[in-house]
Amino acid sequence: MALSSFVAVIGGGPAGLLAAQRLAEAGHRVAVYEAQATVGRKFLVAGHGGFNLTNAEDTSAFESRYGHKQPEFSGFLRHFSPTDLRQWASSLGIDTFVGTSGRIFPLKVHKPADVLRAWVSRLHDLGVAVHTRHRWLGFAGTNGLHLRDDTTGRDFDLFPDATVLALGGASWSKTGSDGRWVAAFEQIGVQSVPFAPSNCGVEVAWSPFFQTKVGRAPLKNIALHCGTQRVRGELLLTEYGLEGTPVYALSACLRAALASSTSALLHLDLKPDLSDGQLVAKLQKLPSSRSLPDFLRQTLRLGPPVYTLLREVAPNELVATPEAFARLLRNVPLPVRALRPLDEAISSAGGVAWTELTEELMLHRRPGTFLAGEMLDWEAPTGGYLLQGCFSTGAWAAHGVIRWLS
Ligand SMILES: Cc1cc2nc3c(=O)[nH]c(=O)nc-3n(C[C@H](O)[C@H](O)[C@H](O)COP(=O)(O)OP(=O)(O)OC[C@H]3O[C@@H](n4cnc5c(N)ncnc54)[C@H](O)[C@@H]3O)c2cc1C
Known part of the structure; x- marks a missing residue:
């Protein structure tokens, strides 16, 4: 493996941060670019509503929660399962428990901000650079990324060895998941399914x-x-x-x-x-x-x-x-x-079409660019299936990057 390849992760939500962690643990140099002033804003919002990380449901029932995307998600969940998610939390010092409904939560002593703080600290220890207030504007050349540093107003291009895009869906735009990235994908001919409210009133x-x-x-x-x-x-x-x-x-x-x-x-x-x-x-x-x-x-x-x-x-x-x-x-x-309107919904349906992706979640049109999380066209009910889906696709995209770089 070409050790210490440079991987850019765009989007500091759970999918992007988990991909960054797995890539850094595999020995790569990783930098996360996040448009907001802090990472994990929607992760924190999820925390206010109960912070349901995953679910203790048996495997086949769990997989069926992803509807017609079940075949793909069976693979993602095998790669990074609900048990893996609990172990990941535990490795950060966050103990979890199974609630009466089967939902899995961090113990009450762990506030959502504690979980995020422990995670960011682990990323720091692994050498992951986190650049906040950095907005991805689009693709540059065959493998480049066009970004803006919102603090200085400076635009620049970046040419990483591989990229993970984990830009989120299109609800709760104040957390940063505004779906504006669709236009940049359209420019290179990548199709997206229009966003629609999911898990909404x-x-x-x-x-x-x-x-x-x-x-x-x-x-x-x-x-x-x-x-x-x-x-x-x-x-x-x-x-x-x-x-x-x-x-x-x-x-x-x-x-x-x-x-x-x-x-x-x-x-x-x-x-x-x-x-x-x-x-x-x-x-x-x-x-x-x-x-x-x-x-x-x-x-x-x-x-x-x-x-x-x-x-x-x-x-x-x-x-x-x-x-x-x-x-x-x-x-x-x-x-x-x-x-109810899309911006109020807990999650969004729609996103980048699966026909645009390889099994490893790499864009056919841009070898070396992998996608993860809610920006892909899938949906699942509340109950821990959303975060689990984001973690599992993040881990799987990182796995794809590691294989692609080797
Ligand atoms: C009120 C609420 C409660 C929820 N509760 C739960 C729950 O209990 N359990 C559960 O499983 N799920 C829950 N969810 C859903 C869960 O939070 C999301 O599914 C999950 O956060 C999506 O992760 P993601 O990494 O794909 O995207 P996001 O968390 O949306 O992260 C994407 C990141 O990309 C950044 N970004 C976007 N565009 C750019 C750009 N151009 N350049 C740079 N950065 C960019 C955004 O700022 C954002 O930080 C809840 C959601 C809400 C709104």
Whole structure:
């Protein structure tokens, strides 16, 4: 191997930083160029929402989370698995634990900033140079990169022996993942699939009455359906629609439905732990003298927003038979008119098309340039699958670089 080759990593998110670490550990000289004033801004944002690093789910279920990209991700996850991710954290002094839902988190004593600080310190010890406020502007010549040092305003070209681009997706642009890099890829003829919101809230055309009366209200322990997909969890009713893990997990299904129609239908099961028979039996006890909101609250433990929700979406079915009412509580129709804007989404679908890449994540059009992380066209639900996907593709791209340089 040509030891001490110089590798440029553009983008200081988890995918880029892991690639940098693996390359430095393999003996290469590595420099990270990051447009923002600090690295790992979206990594820190992820930390505020629970910091779910990966998941303890069994391998085949885990791999299936990457949808039609499962075959590719099976390989990436074999190369850098959830166990590897936990060991990586542990090697930085960050212990992890498996939560009740199978999600894997750093122990509470480790704040997100502690994790990032320990990681940057390890990179420093490995000799990785980190240049912040350095924006990649595009490709230069056959293997060069055009950059701007935002501190001095100076533009310059760099000619590394190999490059890893890990520029992120296109949501939460204030963290630096602004998707502006697509134009530079277009200039050299590399196709990207347009970005779309993933793991996002949705819009429902609630009446003004509903918006005022309900505002924001959680619906705990529900199941949500989109077509044949069903997800359990907690839903949040908001003034504009719905938020929460179940709706995020169904964003790909909703996106597909909205692409073929002006609205898409979700179905809400308010009592997923009761059988149909148990639900009907409870509803048969509804005395005609009792108010329905009280009965829902006391007998079915369904709080006030539920009655308002049922009146909003199915006003004519409230005084039906117990059987029909049970069917409604199992299948409350929620017509979704749009996904929330891309910039609000937890992640983005779309990115560089897989046809542009070799198996090792190298651009066909630019030998020596490898890609990793959310800038590639894949999506996965929340639950640790996003960060794991970024770490695994980062490790795999670094592996590709090491082989390519040897
Ligand atoms: C609110 C929120 C909560 C989340 N929670 C979780 C969670 O709990 N678990 C989970 O698995 N995932 C979570 N995620 C998703 C996860 O944070 C992302 O999938 C992950 O950070 C993507 O990593 P990346 O390295 O591909 O890109 P990014 O982290 O987006 O990093 C890309 C970097 O490239 C830099 N960059 C972009 N363009 C240029 C350029 N031209 N020149 C130089 N640098 C550039 C950016 O500034 C950025 O620092 C969450 C995301 C959000 C927004």
